[in-house]
Amino acid sequence: MRGPSRLVLTLVRIALRAYPQDFRHSFGLDMEQAFSDGWLDTRSRGRVSTARFLFRTLVNTTAMGIAERVQPSRSSNDEPELGPPMDAILQDFRHTVRALRRRPGFTFIAVLTLALGVGANTAIFSVVHGVLLTPLPYEDADRLVTVWAANEADPDARGNMSSPDIEDLAASASFESLVAYAEDDFALTGLGEAEVVEGARAVGSLLQVFGLAPQLGRDIESGDAREGAASVVVVSNAFWQERFAADPDVLGRILELDGRRYEIVGVAPPGFNFPGSSNLWHSHELDPGCGRGCHIFASIGRLASGATLEQALQEANAKAQSLQETFPDSNHEKLFALVPLLDLVVGDVRTGLWVLLGAVGLVLLIACANVANLLLVRAQTRSGEVAVRAALGASGRRLAAQVMVESLVLSTAGGAAGLLLAWAGVEALRRMAPADLPRLDQVAVDSTVLLFTLALVVSVALLFGAVPAVRSARTSLASSLGSAGPRSGGHRDARTRSLLLAGEVALSLVLLVGAGLLLKSFERLMAVELGYEPQNVVRFSLFLPASRYPDLGEIGGFFDRLEERLLATPGVDAAGSTLGAPLGTTRVVANLQVAGRPEAGPGRKREARFNTATPGYFEAVGIPILRGRGILPSDRVDAVPVAVVSQRFVEQNFPGEEPLGQAVTMSVDFGHGKPTFTIVGVVPNVVSSSLTSEAHAAIYVPLAQMGPGFATVHVRAREGVAPVLPTLRRVVQDLDPDLPLRDVETMRDAVQGKLAPTRFYLTLIALFAGLALVLAAVGLYGVVAYLASRRTREIGVRIALGADRRSIAGLVLREGVQPALLGVSVGLLAAWAGARLLDNLLFQVAPTDPLIFAGVTALLLIVVVAATLLPARNAARLDPMEALRAE
Amino acid sequence: MSDIPHLPLSPLDYHVLVALAEEDLYGYAIMKAIEKESGGALTPEIGSLYRVLARLQDQGLLTEADAPEDAPDTQRGRPRRYYRSTPLALKVLRAETERVGRVVDRARSLLVGEGRP
Structure with missing residues (x-):
């Protein structure tokens, strides 16, 4: 049994950072150990339990860490341990809801921001979950492996194999079974109008490999491949229901495929349609003249129980070496490549989807930073009320709890609205996804996705609530000591805000760079010299059966x-x-x-x-x-x-x-x-x-x-x-009335189909980058305007003393531009390091393309300046008399 | 009861002391023991538990103990930290149990008559 991964432990350690240092020194390692113990314990109960345990631990550790900072457990014991009593929390809740309803503008912006962040994350996560994380619907699906011919120059090549090679490999101990098949379309004639049916030729039982049994009759067997064996076919459950109305006497009927007669010997169980969307599997008579030089088969097998992929690969390549020596003509430099079935099905989209999830994660962080900023502003305007409550005896912890309740209420509302967005988003994603995005039917907002959203809501509340919560608690301590007036910690607040701003700008830059790189790739793809004119060409395939x-x-x-x-x-x-x-x-x-x-x-x-x-x-x-x-x-x-x-x-x-x-x-x-x-x-x-x-x-x-x-x-x-x-x-x-038209398509569609994946990622990343830019600009504007308003009096004095209006504007501009510049530098570094993740999605564009980096930086700076210009202009136009009267 | 300043105990404190009254235990084992002895009603989280352990230790109710020979392996080969209740803890536990017992007796006698007449 494996303990938690490094990534998971890092998460736990980050959460532990919430505790004061001396507490961590005493108990940090023990708490990590307790987490590892719990991880191993819940792991045996499945992934969902483990995820739930991780999530609970992270939330609880962070919350208790903050509580420990506010009220160390090693001094007094005047409040019960498990948080403020329930009625106090309810009271906070009612108070919060009333307060939020009194300020609909603030509430609307905060909830909308969070809804966009949570909604985008939930939608993309449902795709990642459905496509990448859900196991294939077969028994021990992780033991299903496809085998391909590779060569020493390209060990990851996925070429077809010859049937003798597959037979030799099937004998190795790491495989429980290995069956050769070839995907094919068949012209089905004799059942009404001629048509094409997807299917495969099989040299053994595919059903057995998948751990399934036929619904009726038997599956194709290896004996069916012998010379002179009868031609037989197994039909899919759907085919049986549609064409034969689920007739139990279907066995023995004849299907004419590509002009050849096959006897139906079995019906597959419901839902089985490997490879691709096969509806027919027919026997394939092996041609004795077609030996190791005939590379016409793909193959799929089941690893023996206990055998690992590495073992199987080692054994396969030892076998390949010996075949190279025995058959130098046909097997020169030939190796085998093993690809787990899930990898084969999911294929190229893995990187793209993780990148998308990363991108929406960044958007959510920006949203959190914005809401944290809003809450800080609010905390400022309410500091008078907080000080009064503190003076009346509310503990720091009680005040921090109230801020946390407010964060939770906001993030829950945002999460609920986000779920609605996600529902719509998943529908939109299904429609716009490229045709070759696999397993789209698995994508849905299901219980795991809901759990994910719940986790998001709580983590988001902690993320943007923690700073104002700690601030509130401190305020109360400070004011009860009488050391500060109603407006405390101003300088520190300004710094926190600047850092949040810098963070937003940095994250937006990373997203914009990604969008820029994809845009350039897309342009390059569109500009590819095809060598032919696809407009106004329609095409279809025909297969003339050898019999006629x-x-x-x-x-x-x-x-x-x-x-x-x-x-x-x-x-x-x-x-x-x-x-x-x-x-x-x-x-x-x-x-x-x-x-x-x-x-x-x-x-x-x-x-x-x-x-x-x-x-x-x-x-x-x-x-x-x-x-x-x-x-x-x-x-x-x-x-x-x-x-x-x-x-x-x-x-x-x-x-x-x-x-x-x-x-x-x-x-x-x-x-x-x-x-x-x-x-x-x-x-x-x-x-x-x-x-x-x-x-x-x-x-x-x-x-x-x-x-x-x-x-x-x-x-x-x-x-x-x-x-x-x-x-x-x-x-x-x-x-010829018996010739069906296969794959009718326009050449333009064929070309567009190849553009579709890039278009898909580009559209989404550009959408997220745009969202990030808007959020960052709004955040910037809000903070700069707020800071300027707090300096109204100072600005008034400066103007009265004869300060140049331009220098006043510069003063305010700097409040936004300085953190933005910091953000741009950090963002450039992060984008530089992170862009290589996109490498697989790019075409003829280096992940560090200097033009894109420069262009995006310029765009961002323009937006930054534009967002700060308005408050700066307002400040410069201030009437000094008004300003001096302001406070 | 007045000579013991620790009462009343919070439910989590009480369960920790009960678990440790039987044997020395390490962190996660305490969590499991509490879950078991409360019949699943209490499932303490790591963050909360260690704050309780820190406080009980601070109050002199717990001490650290050496890991026994048959302690399970740890992730990094560092010995596990076990906790042992002090004689004071047993005294507190007894006093609290008596206090709770009286409350329970009173409640029972009320409930026999289905509450107020």
């Missing part, structure tokens, strides 16, 4: 006819097809061999993105031909095989040479042979897999000379895609 389209003649003939008919459609300018559409999901990377050059050894082979194209493709997508020619209708199966390559391909393989006329072979075979291609043209590089990665070397060969029967058809419309859309399906149906 067995050879290149059939395949080429189909696409010829299709594109001919599409071109004949009114409003269509161009149409063409390709295997690996830009920013699509299909990617084929292959080794290449230039004719006349010695064959490269293992691991030294050149790679290129392998693509097919029909004659109309380049025009449809808007890729210009730079040299030579494109693909022509005459490039048929019986003509000389040709290829068009990208500029990067030329740079990599023919530096300083003439590429046209060179002959290359590629390590790809779609079952129609492996021809030698003669290069006849050059096209620009295009952005193909993501906006942020460098364009690959690419080669395009005629679809009609190579296959396969899978391609994405791109249609360029003359004026917008909307009028063309309805005809697409009809054109395809006319040619």
Whole structure:
């Protein structure tokens, strides 16, 4: 069993700081020990208990620490230990509510500020909790691990594996089970109109790996992969209910998938749809000719109970070493990468979400600083009342308690309003989240989130209430000693306020820098040279089943006819097809061999993105031909095989040479042979897999000379895609009624989809930074105006004595600008240190981009000056006679 | 009772003294003991408990004691601090128990008749 982490212990130590030093010396270490004991004790009762224990300890320690300062426990014992008696607290409560209602302006500002802070935090926390912290809904989900092929150059790569490699790995002791699968879409025919269903091919029981049992029948088994085994399929519970009305006699029925017949042998339990949102899992007959060189499978397994990820990885890599030696051809430099399933599901969003939570945390701190400032001002105006109460015998502790009650009432009201904001915020977040943000369905304001908000409310009350509370207690002591008038501690107050201001400015600067960096990244992303024209292009994918389209003649003939008919459609300018559409999901990377050059050894082979194209493709997508020619209708199966390559391909393989006329072979075979291609043209590089990665070397060969029967058809419309859309399906149906259209989308949407995550983080961080800026400006204005009003008399004297009005304005301006400058310097340092957290979210922008830092600083300073200018101007215009009469 | 200035004890003080009357205990063990002997009605927090311990020690009701051989390990290898009640504490506890007992007896006699007639 593990004790509390360093972070947790640090929190406890910070809370312990509330106690006076001599108390900490005597008991600090023992209290930490007691906390560790309690941590271990509650840990066995689950995370929620532990969190509750931590939270209670932090709150209690801080409160008791303040109490100890006000009234040391080692002297007298005239009040009971557990705080003022209940009726006194109730009395404070009633008093507070009355007082707050008398000052609706103050109350409204304070509650609104807190509501914004608490609301934003609650909303973002519900996302973090739902997406990152909630375990996956499977038994011992932390033992579910996916395995990928990696290599020594890139040990974190996530490549597909070959099934013999997976089988070897499955035999290792750290895995209880390991099953190969391949995510796939299937054309389902024979049940009404042809359509695409998401699913997977499986070489074993996925359900068993997840610790589940089929609802009906059986799951796919390893025996189903043997040569000659019957083709079987398992359907999801939802599919069974929708398509077969939950018919218990569904077993034995036949599904036709991609033109092949599969017998239904099982129904999965409700809710199971791994991988992705699969509805079908069918058996996959392993091809004995397709050995360790065939990397077509992903795999998922369950670690043996007691085995750790590190052990499994060690064992896997020992296995990889031995495979490298035994099979140098196929396994050269090959390693395995193990990724916990939750990490795979959550993937890239982890950093982004934590950064967002950090950002809203900063906003909340700024909100607290603002409210603390407001309370200090109030404490000042009420110091007369406090002194009277102290003189009448109220103890310091009683007065501090009253301030704490006021803080709690304010923060509770703010928290309640914040919850409403959070409810609306979570809905807005769901709508604006990028499509690839996983597990959005788990995001909700649930009991854990409510607990979090409650914790926020109490901590917030302590944060902004502690300073005024201690101040109140001191005031009473001071006034009962008769050493100060009704307005005590003025100088110290001014310093506290300045520090709070500096803090607000520093925090705002950090947020603004983050927003600035993301904004610049977004600009850079928008400016990426795509290499094609995505406007007015709509696309869809087709899969021609081998049973009906067995050879290149059939395949080429189909696409010829299709594109001919599409071109004949009114409003269509161009149409063409390709295997690996830009920013699509299909990617084929292959080794290449230039004719006349010695064959490269293992691991030294050149790679290129392998693509097919029909004659109309380049025009449809808007890729210009730079040299030579494109693909022509005459490039048929019986003509000389040709290829068009990208500029990067030329740079990599023919530096300083003439590429046209060179002959290359590629390590790809779609079952129609492996021809030698003669290069006849050059096209620009295009952005193909993501906006942020460098364009690959690419080669395009005629679809009609190579296959396969899978391609994405791109249609360029003359004026917008909307009028063309309805005809697409009809054109395809006319040619082959059993071909469903897959993944219909506009190219613009495909590009926008890649921008979406950055847009999402940018929008939120910019929102929080804006909020921070407004709060800081309001805080600054309020404090400077207040301080100036307290110096009215002094200013009046100065003016009467002939002081220049400009120097008076400068005097007031300095009250705001000086702490702001301190805040800017601290903020710059903090942003400098913290910006690297954003590194993963940035594109072509250094986290320490000097322009952003300078620009943001300038913006902040302008706001600072603007916020202080008004009170400064008012002070300068003061009429000395009025001012001297003021007090 | 007038020779003992400590009465009445707060509920938490009382429970601490009861827990320590039986055996020497360290911080968290005292918390657990109080939770148990109060039937879960009192779940003291660390911050409050140590203020009580500090005060009771100050009043001469508690002293520190060496950790026994079989004390559980600590996080940093530092020996645990155990607390032991003093003879004065036992006296206070007895006096308080008598006082509370009288109150309880009185309350019982009232409640037998379902309160006021």
